[in-house]
Amino acid sequence: xxxxxxxxxxxxxxxxxxxxxxxxxxxxxxxxxxxxxxxxxxxxxxxxxxxxxxxxxxxxxxxxxxxxxxxxxxxxxxxxxxxxxxxxxxxxxxxxxxxxxxxxxxxxxxxxxxxxxxxxxxxxxxxxxxxxxxxxxxxxxxxxxxxxxxxxxxxxxxxxxxxxxxxxxxxxxxxxxxxxxxxxxxxxxxxxxxxxxxxxxxxxxxxxxxxxxxxxxxxxxxxxxxxxxxxxxxxxxxxxxxxxxxxxxxxxxxxxxxxxxxxxxxxxxxxxxxxxxxxxxxxxxxxxxxxxxxxxxxxxxxxxxxxxxxxxxxxxxxxxxxxxxxxxxxxxxxxxxxxxxxxxxxxxxxxxxxxxxxxxxxxxxxxxxxxxxxxxxxxxxxxxxxxxxxxxxxxxxxxxxxxxxxxxxxxxxxxxxxxxxxxxxxxxxxxxxxxx
Amino acid sequence: xxxxxxxxxxxxxxxxxxxxxxxxxxxxxxxxxxxxxxxxxxxxxxxxxxxxxxxxxxxxxxxxxxxxxxxxxxxxxxxxxxxxxxxxxxxxxxxxxxxxxxxxxxxxxxxxxxxxxxxxxxxxxxxxxxxxxxxxxxxxxxxxxxxxxxxxxxxxxxxxxxxxxxxxxxxxxxxxxxxxxxxxxxxxxxxxxxxxxxxxxxxxxxxxxxxxxxxxxxxxxxxxxxxxxxxxxxxxxxxxxxxxxxxxxxxxxxxxxxx
Numbered sequence: 230x231x232x233x234x235x236x237x238x239x240x241x242x243x244x245x246x247x248x249x250x251x252x253x254x255x256x257x258x259x260x261x262x263x264x265x266x267x268x269x270x271x272x273x274x275x276x277x278x279x280x281x282x283x284x285x286x287x288x289x290x291x292x293x294x295x296x297x298x299x300x301x302x303x304x305x306x307x308x309x310x311x312x313x314x315x316x317x318x319x320x321x322x323x324x325x326x327x328x329x330x331x332x333x334x335x336x337x338x339x340x341x342x343x344x345x346x347x348x349x350x351x352x353x354x355x356x357x358x359x360x361x362x363x364x365x366x367x368x369x370x371x372x373x374x375x376x377x378x379x380x381x382x383x384x385x386x387x388x389x390x391x392x393x394x395x396x397x398x399x400x401x402x403x404x405x406x407x408x409x410x411x412x413x414x415x416x417x418x419x420x421x422x423x424x425x426x427x428x429x430x431x432x433x434x435x436x437x438x439x440x441x442x443x444x445x446x447x448x449x450x451x452x453x454x455x456x457x458x459x460x461x462x463x464x465x466x467x468x469x470x471x472x473x474x475x476x477x478x479x480x481x482x483x484x485x486x487x488x489x490x491x492x493x494x495x496x497x498x499x500x501x502x503x504x505x506x507x508x509x510x511x512x513x514x515x516x517x518x519x520x521x522x523x524x525x526x527x528x529x530x531x532x533x534x535x536x537x538x539x540x541x542x543x544x545x546x547x548x549x550x551x552x553x554x555x556x557x558x559x560x561x562x563x564x565x566x567x568x569x570x571x572x573x574x575x576x577x578x579x580x581x582x583x584x585x586x587x588x589x590x591x592x593x594x595x596x597x598x599x600x601x602x603x604x605x606x607x608x609x610x611x612x613x614x615x616x617x618x619x620x621x622x623x624x625x626x627x628x629x630x631x632x633x634x635x636x637x638x639x640x641x642x643x644x645x646x647x648x649x650x651x652x653x654x655x656x657x658x659x660x661x662x663x664x665x
Numbered sequence: 666x667x668x669x670x671x672x673x674x675x676x677x678x679x680x681x682x683x684x685x686x687x688x689x690x691x692x693x694x695x696x697x698x699x700x701x702x703x704x705x706x707x708x709x710x711x712x713x714x715x716x717x718x719x720x721x722x723x724x725x726x727x728x729x730x731x732x733x734x735x736x737x738x739x740x741x742x743x744x745x746x747x748x749x750x751x752x753x754x755x756x757x758x759x760x761x762x763x764x765x766x767x768x769x770x771x772x773x774x775x776x777x778x779x780x781x782x783x784x785x786x787x788x789x790x791x792x793x794x795x796x797x798x799x800x801x802x803x804x805x806x807x808x809x810x811x812x813x814x815x816x817x818x819x820x821x822x823x824x825x826x827x828x829x830x831x832x833x834x835x836x837x838x839x840x841x842x843x844x845x846x847x848x849x850x851x852x853x854x855x856x857x858x859x860x861x862x863x864x865x866x867x868x869x870x871x872x873x874x875x876x877x878x879x880x881x882x883x884x885x886x887x888x889x890x891x892x893x894x895x896x897x898x899x900x901x902x903x904x905x906x907x908x909x910x911x912x913x914x915x916x917x918x919x920x921x922x923x924x
Contacts, residue, residue: 383691389825404824405815407831499894502830519816522899531818538819 230271230366231291234325235298235317236283239339242316249307252277257353261362263305267297272364274357274371276332278349280339285329287366295319326370327558333374334381335388336550342387342543347378369565377557381550390539394422394532395429397539398506402430402474405504405525409434415472416440417465417485419451422508422529423478427455430474439468443479469494469503476506477513485513488521495523506532569639570630574623576648581619585611666706667766673703674731674759677751685752688826693748700755704735707762724765726792731761733796741800741836747828750836753803783858790851795916797844798884801837802909805902808833812899834898837905838891845884852881876915883908 237250252260252275264273264284272287284301288294302313320328331337333350354371357363363371382388391400399409406412414435416427419442431438438457442448445461452459460468469475469490479485486505491514495503502523507514512528519526527535589611593604626642680696683689711732714725738754741747811827814820827833855877887904890896896904 384689386688386825389688401815401820403829404811404820405830407829500834500898502898519818525815527818534819542822 230287230289231294231321232325232366232370233286233288233291233294233298233319233321234283234328235295235302235319236276236281237316237318238281238283238337240337241318246308246312246316247280247282250282250302251279252282254352257356258360260305261357261360264297264301265362267301269293269297272357272367273362274353274367276350276353278346281332281337283332285325285367285370287364291321323558323562326561327554329370329374330377330554330558330561331551333378334550334554335378336381336547336554340392340540340543341547342392344388347375347382350378351375373557373561377554377561380557381553384553385546385550387543387546387550390542392536392540392543394508394529394536395426397532397535398426398476398527399429399433401525401527401535402435402504403433405502406473409436411436412473413471414438414457414474414476415460415468416451416455416457417475417477417513418442418479418481418509419447420478420480420509423476424451424455426476426478426506426508427457430476431455431457435474439472441465441468466490466494470497472503473501474504474506475514476508478508479513481509481513482511484515486518487515488517491518491524492521495521498523508532566630566639570627573639573643573648576643577619577646580646580648581615585615666710670703670706670710671759671763671766673699673706674735674755674762677703678756678759681748681751681755684748685826688822696748696751696755697742700735700739700751704732704739707732707735724769726788727761727765729789730792730796731758731765733792734758734761734799737796737800737840745828745832745836747832749807749826749828750800750803753806754800757799781858781861783854783861787851787854787858790847790854794844794847794851795912797840797847798909798912801840801844801905804833804836804840805905808837808898808902809906812902830898837902841884841888841891841905845888848881848884852877872921873919876918880908880912880915883911 237247239247254277257275257277260275261273264270264275264286269290270286270288274285276283276285284298286294286298288297299310299313299317302308302317303310328337329350333347335342335344335346338346350371354363354367354375358368391397402409402412409430412435414427414430414437416423416438419440427438427440438452438455439460440448440452440455440457441460441462441464442451443462445459448459448461451457469486475486477485491503491505500523502525505514505518505524505526507526507528510529514526514528516526516528518524589604589607592607593599596603599607622642626639630639677696677700680692680699684692684696707728711729734754735758738751738758741750807827808830810823811830811833814824814827815830828836883904887896887901887908890904891901
C-alpha cells in the first residue's frame, strides 16, 4: 500500500487555476464518493482551501492510483490535461508524508505559521473518516501530522507574532491593556483599514466602539455595520477621554488630533494610557503625541514594519521548525516500516503455518499407521523445519531494514512469498487521538 | 534535604530564566513543579527549625527571606498566570537559600539574637516588606522595559516575554501596598520593642533608626503619589527602583549599627 498525494498550491499555481480546481466544503462527501468510483484508490481524502487543493490517497498500485486521481480532476473539474499536468505536483510515500506534515504545521502556508490550516486539514480528515473514505493508512498518517503540528506550535513561537496590520494593532493593544474587555475603541473616519482594525479589536474583546465621521450619516452606517455607536465630530473631546484605543482613518489633509488635544484628554483620564493608531495617509495624528507619557502612537509605517519584522521572524523560526519536522518524518517512516515488517513477518508465518498443517494432514492421511505418537513427532519436526527455514531470512531482513539497506524492500519480500499483510480486512481504524 | 531543596530551586531558577529569555511557553509546568517541590521542602524545614526553638543567625533569616520571596511569587503566579516575575524572584531565592546553606555560621549564630515576641514580629514583618520591595523593584524594571518597547514603535521580542503594562502597573500597585503595610507594622513593633527595652520609642542610635524612617517616608510618598495619581507609571517605576537601592543601603547601615 502506498500513499499518493497529488495537488496544486499557491506556490506554483495561480489563483485563476486554483479556483477552478477548488471543491466547495459543503459537498465534500459527494466528491469523495465520486473519487471512490475510480478503481485503485483504497483510501481517499480531499484537502481544499483557498491556497491549495490536494488529494491524498492510499493505493495498491502507484501508476493506477495516480491515473485515477488525474482522471478524477479532469472529469470533475473544469480543467484541461495540459493545464493540469503543468501544475499538478505528485508526491508518494516519504515525500507525501513530509509534505503533509509541512502543510499541517503551517510551514507551507502563504503566511507561514497562520493557524487556520491545521483546522482545515483536521476538517478534511474528519469528513473523509466519517464518510468511510479514510482508513487505517490515512488515519495513521493524519493523526501523526496533527501531533507534529501541535508539537511545532508548542516548541517554537511560530504563530505567536502577528503579521497583518490589524492583528499587529490588536497585539499591541493587548501588550498595553492586558485584556481588551472593558476597553473602548474610537474610530475616526471611514477608511477601509481603519474599519478592519476596529472590527478586529471588537472581535478580540473590546467592549464598545464609537464611530465618528464628518458626515454623520456615514458614521451611522459604519457604526451599525460594526455594531458600534455613531458620534458627531463635535463630541470628539469627550469621546477621546473615554477612549482607550483611538483609530484614525479619515481623509483629512491635516492633523485631526494634535498634542494639546490628546494631552487634555489624558489629563482627564488620570493615569490610564491611550493607544493611538493612525492608519491614515496623510497622517491624522500629530507625531509628537507620542511624546506624551501615557500615549502610545503608531502610524501605518510603524504597524507595517512591525508586521514585516514579525514575518521575517517567522521565516527564521520556520527553519527551526523544519528541523523538528524532519526528525518527526524520519521517526514516523521508521515506525511505519517496522510496523509493515512486523505485519509481513506475521503474514509469512501464517502462510507457512497453514501450508505446514495442510502437508501434515495429507501425510497423516496417507500413512494411517503413524498413530498419535507419529503425528506428534511429525508436527514437531515440521514446526522446527519451518522455524529454521524462516529464522535466517527474517534476521537478515530485520537487520537490513534497521540499517536502511537498499535492494530488498519489504514489498519484494511480500511478493516473493505471495503475501499481502495489509488490506481492508483489518479492524476499522480508530479516530486519531487529538487530546495529546 | 537542603541539597534537594537547593537543587529544586536551581532547576526552577534555570527554567524561569530560560522561559523569560526565550518567551516559550512549554516548560512552565517543570519550572513551577520544581518550585513547588522545593517550596514544600523549604516550608517543612523552616517549620521544623521553628518548632525546635527559634532559629538564630543570619542564615536562618536569609532562608526565611528566600521562602517569603517564593511565597509571594507563587501568589502572583496564581493570580496572573505569568512567569516573568519568577525570572527575578526564583533566582534571587536560589541565591539567598544557597548562600544560607553554604555559609551557615558566617557571622556566627546569635549575632543577631532575636529575642522576645516584639522583636521577632519586627524581624518577620521586615522580611516581608523587603521581599515585597525586591519584587516591586523587579516589576518596576519590567514596566520600564515594556513601556520603552511600546514607545519605541519598533518593539523587540521582549514585548511578548514581559507581561502587559496593565498587569505590571497593577502588580506594582499591589506590591507597594503590601510592602508599605509590612514596613509600617515592622517599624511600629521595632519601636515598641525599643520602648520596652530602653524606655523610649526612639532610643536607639539615630544612625540605626533614621535610614529606616527615611525609607519608610520614601515608600510612603510613593504610595501617596500613586493614590493621588500625580505620579504615574514611568516616574513611579523609576522611583521604586531608586528606593529599593536606597533601602538596601539603609538596611546595611541599620545592621552596621546593630553589629
